[in-house]
Amino acid sequence: MSDIVLACASHSPKTLAENLGKSPAVRDGALPLVVQTNAPSAALAYNAAIDETDAPIIVFAHHDVYLPQGWDDLLRARIAELPEDWAVFGSFGVGLDGQSYGPVWSSSLGSIVGRVPLDPVPVQAFDELLIVLRRDSGVRFDPELRSWHMYGTDIVQTALAAGRGAYAGALPCIHNDKSHLALDGDFDAAYRFMQRKWQDRLPLQTAVTKISRSGLHLWRGHLRNRRAAKILTEMAVETSSPVEQLASRCGWSVLVP
Template identity: 55%
Template sequence: MTYALICASHNDEILNANLARSPMITEGRVPLHLQRGATSAAVAYNRAIDTTDADILIFAHHDVYLPRGWEDLLTRRLREVAAHDPNWALYGPFGVGLDASHIGPVWSSSIGLIVGRVPTTPAEVQSYDEMVIVMRRSAGLRFDEALPGWHMYGTDIVTTARTCGLHAYAGALPTIHNDRYHDHLRDDFVQCYTAMRHKWRDHLPLRTPIIKISKSGLHLYKNRWQDYRSEKFRANMSVGINHAPEYLASICGWSDLTASA
């Protein structure tokens, strides 16, 4: 299997402090393909699909760090999922299972926790956190450029795959998400929520890592109210983004995943 690591970045400072420090990049084992100036995640990622030829496409946020040995562990996980289901199309380190459970493990700086249960076998999911999405090129999927902005494309691409008879999985692939704290859902998120609610109205409800997309749309207001009430508590949980990602990997016990691979 050949890999291409793809990132749509608008901030070199964040990129160079996180994703670009991943050993697979600094040591030249996996090429990094940057997309600049796209109007949406879908546009950026479809450009990358068209301009790369790797078997496996890894779409990653610029505030993600992939510890040493991550790509070798990914190879093992993809072999496991292929043995389990030859019809797999997508894989990720964090997703929402069909039973609505969170599948991980992933470190999140915004909440200061390792999140997600660790499955012993590949777990089928209905959505991903967009921080990392792995796609099998031969599945023939593309991102929907009619979907606005930079949110919920992880739920959209999984739902697209499932309607085509393909499957998406998550599993034990430890990853550092050095993300900043967000106090509430902003207007661009609401726009994406509304677009998804209309596009997939015959498939609702769908659960994303952040919110339930429901036919009524009332969960959007419920989440906004919960965010308001819990703002101080969540802010206190955040560890900020000033820690080196190598340090975060070390305190999680993930400095070197080679042994796991």
């Protein structure tokens, strides 16, 4: 039995094969991969993966993520550094100070994003690209969040509400994501859900916007994206770029614990 299992919700076999499927740990079988297809929401897909596996550690990754050579060994080293209370760990998170911690490569932004922490950093939210969950924490995704957004923030707050820890750390990976020029209705619905569920903890800073009681920041996010559409388009790197090449250019061809 593997101590770590990788779970993914995918609607595109091609995207999966050209990104996560190319990860050396996946290709060589070091990290067993469980794929959920046609799921109505991220929470339902990921809870199903929890129920269908028995590894102590579950890594939930987007299908457009690539894990460079040595990533699985680096993950084990980072887990060993975590405080005993940890329930969830992420490659990219928003600290309690509002700063972003990584580092990860984002094709949609054409750059490496996130500060590099020397130690695990307590967070208030994750970007959903990659989330590590400790099975014996008992933490699960909320099936009432019927969305593909905000579950990175929700799982952090769920862990904290249960008295467990949520951290980000230096766990580099490639997010070969497409440019996001607009926030859709699904995003708006997830924002409203989080407003209601976590009203006693607001404001919460996510990787995309701030969740506030007034909701003003959601409106600002829509306006900002419209105004920045041209700039965002120019920043983005084509997702057809080989992920191994992107990792090499980041200096991440081989990760060493």
